[in-house]
Structure formats: C-alpha cells, structure tokens
Amino acid sequence: MTENRTYISLKPKxxxxxxxxxxxxxxxxxxxxxxxxxxxxxxxxxxxxKELADSYFPEFLVRINSY
Structure with a gap:
C-alpha cells in the first residue's frame, strides 16, 4: 500500500x-x-x-490567593 500524504510547509516567518x-x-x-x-x-x-465556600479549599487559602 502506498500512502499519499500532503505536508503543509510553513515558513519560519x-x-x-x-x-x-x-x-x-x-x-x-x-x-x-x-x-x-x-x-x-x-x-x-x-x-x-463566597463562590468557593462549598469547596474543599480552606477559606484562608482562598483569601491569600485572591489577594
């Protein structure tokens, strides 16, 4: 079997x-x-x-990362 593939040549620019x-x-x-x-x-x-209140993340970590 022969495969016919066409390759897209992209210029570096x-x-x-x-x-x-x-x-x-x-x-x-x-x-x-x-x-x-x-x-x-x-x-x-x-x-x-408020959004992450029901998640398993502790509140103090959410506050630190939000700031």
Missing part, C-alpha cells in the same frame, strides 16, 4: 507572526481580566470566598 499574535491576544486577555478587578480588590476577594 509565518510561524513567528502567528506566535506573536497569539502572545498579544493572551496578554490582552490577562490585562483585561486583571484591570477590571484591580480597583475592587476587597469585593473580588469576598466574591471569590
């Missing part, structure tokens, strides 16, 4: 541009999520503690 765009997209996402919470840190912490 195209891979670098795709990687750059992915990094920018992820960076903007992290920035937006952090920026919306930075001005209301106590509210964010209390909401997170």
């Amino acid at each position: 195209d891979v670098a541009i795709a990687y750059l765009l992915l990094r920018i997209l992820i960076g903007v996402n992290y920035f937006n999520h952090g920026f919306t919470r930075i001005f209301n840190i106590p509210g964010f912490v209390e909401e997170t503690v």
